[in-house]
Amino acid sequence: MRTNILSICVLLGTAPVSAQSIEEAPLEEVVVTGEFPGPGLWKVTRAGDESNHILWIVGEPPPLPKSMKWKSKEIEAVALGAQEILRDSSVSMEPDEKIGFFRGMTLLPAILEARRNPDEARLKDLVPPDLYARWLVQKKQYLGRETGVESWRPLFAAEKLRKAAFDDLKLRESGRVWEVIGKQVEKRKIKVTNPRLTFKIKRSEVRTKLKEFSRESLADLECFGTMLAFTEALGDRETQNARAHAWATGDHEALMRLPALPSPNLPCAMAVMSSQVAREFIPADLRDKVHALWLEAAEKSLATNASTFAIVPFVKLTRPDGYLAMLRGKGYLIEAPQ
Numbered sequence: 078m079r080t081n082i083l084s085i086c087v088l089l090g091t092a093p094v095s096a097q098s099i100e101e102a103p104l105e106e107v108v109v110t111g112e113f114p115g116p117g118l119w120k121v122t123r124a125g126d127e128s129n130h131i132l133w134i135v136g137e138p139p140p141l142p143k144s145m146k147w148k149s150k151e152i153e154a155v156a157l158g159a160q161e162i163l164r165d166s167s168v169s170m171e172p173d174e175k176i177g178f179f180r181g182m183t184l185l186p187a188i189l190e191a192r193r194n195p196d197e198a199r200l201k202d203l204v205p206p207d208l209y210a211r212w213l214v215q216k217k218q219y220l221g222r223e224t225g226v227e228s229w230r231p232l233f234a235a236e237k238l239r240k241a242a243f244d245d246l247k248l249r250e251s252g253r254v255w256e257v258i259g260k261q262v263e264k265r266k267i268k269v270t271n272p273r274l275t276f277k278i279k280r281s282e283v284r285t286k287l288k289e290f291s292r293e294s295l296a297d298l299e300c301f302g303t304m305l306a307f308t309e310a311l312g313d314r315e316t317q318n319a320r321a322h323a324w325a326t327g328d329h330e331a332l333m334r335l336p337a338l339p340s341p342n343l344p345c346a347m348a349v350m351s352s353q354v355a356r357e358f359i360p361a362d363l364r365d366k367v368h369a370l371w372l373e374a375a376e377k378s379l380a381t382n383a384s385t386f387a388i389v390p391f392v393k394l395t396r397p398d399g400y401l402a403m404l405r406g407k408g409y410l411i412e413a414p415q
Contacts, residue, residue: 116135116138116147116254116324116325116327116391116414117327117413117414117415118133118152118414119135119394119401119411119412120133120412121134121375121379121404122409122410122412123379123380123408123410124408124409129383130380130383130384131379131383131384131385132163132375132379132385133155133156133384133386133387134387134389134394135387135388135389136390136392136394137165137252137253137254137388137389137391138253138321138391139320139338139392140248140249140250140311140338141248141249141253141320141321141324142248142249142317142321143247143248147257147325149257152254152257153257153258153261155384155386156258156261157258157262159386160267160268160381160382160384161268161269161270161381161382161385161386162258162262162267162269162385162386162387163270163371163374163386163387164269164271164272165371165388165389165390165393166272166274166370166371166374167274167367168273168359168367169274169275192233193228193229193230194229194230198228199228200227200228200229200234201227203298205298208301208302211305212238212301212305215238215242215305215308215309216238218245218312219238219242219245220241231295231298231300231301232295232297232300232301232345232348232349234301235297235300235305235341235345236304236345238304238305238308239307242308242311243311246311248311248317251390254388255388270374272370272374273370274367274370277358295348295349296347296348296351299344299347300341303339303340303341303345304341306339307340310338310339311338316335316336319331320332320335323335324391327414329413332391333395337392338392343364368403371389371400372400372404372407375400375404376407
């Protein structure tokens with residue numbers, strides 16, 4: 078579930094903030110070129126299906142260098158020969174009416190206040206000493222002499238650190254597959270499906286909800302700790318380089334052997350979802366609903382199309398309760414990449 082600290086935070090205005098960083102040796106850039114097989118494809122079929130409909134799935138990689146290049150004729154051929162491209166499911170929260178630029182500007186003070194700790198608390202007052210010591214190391218590396226962030230809630234401080242780390246290390250999170258096939262998909266007008274759960278908030282209540290959110294404490298220490306572990310892992314050049322080569326050459330065995338990156342998405346999303354403001358709009362079983370939404374779309378496309386090409390995060394695809402396991406549980410036949 079990709080939510081950027083949940084879509085409610087987009088509504089609350091957690092826009093990226095430029096970060097200062099001290100001079101560090103840059104991450105050695107990885108450039109993978111040539112006719113590599115690219116990331117492998119899982120083949121999903123229905124038992125006894127005489128029509129031979131196929132759902133092809135490719136796993137988007139974990140964070141990789143922006144400069145990394147790959148080209149896979151197989152990926153392009155399968156994607157451009159499909160009747161439908163299926164993206165990962167997502168969540169959005171939107172006002173019931175368009176807010177508009179000037180109305181949005183009047184909300185800016187409330188938005189900025191929402192990311193600060195209630196009662197002028199500081200990070201060092203809220204975070205255990207061991208976590209705070211690790212934070213200072215990461216902060217020095219990626220945020221430099223930034224001081225304002227010390228008054229932010231752990232959730233928002235962690236998100237700012239993540240964005241700064243990605244910029245400094247020249248990494249990107251997703252879009253690797255789409256950047257190769259996207260233009261051709263649009264040119265050929267192939268159907269693209271983006272399963273999405275949308276929740277509405279009344280335009281007249283946005284300012285009130287922002288104020289309520291700014292006064293509410295969040296259970297975000299797990300989010301903060303996991304994000305620190307995540308940014309620490311991103312700085313491991315050797316592992317990052319190995320991950321880049323494994324993904325670009327379709328070596329899934331090597332990719333699976335590498336240490337798993339800590340995943341802050343769920344604990345950070347849960348920190349927001351557990352707030353009183355979010356509970357008024359978002360169901361407690363949101364994660365299950367989002368996964369079920371993707372599965373429903375996958376089953377529909379498999380029943381309808383001779384060929385469907387799906388792009389989802391590698392980790393969501395392969396974990397024990399991931400998409401492959403869900404499809405297998407429904408009785409579908411799955412062939413792993415060769």
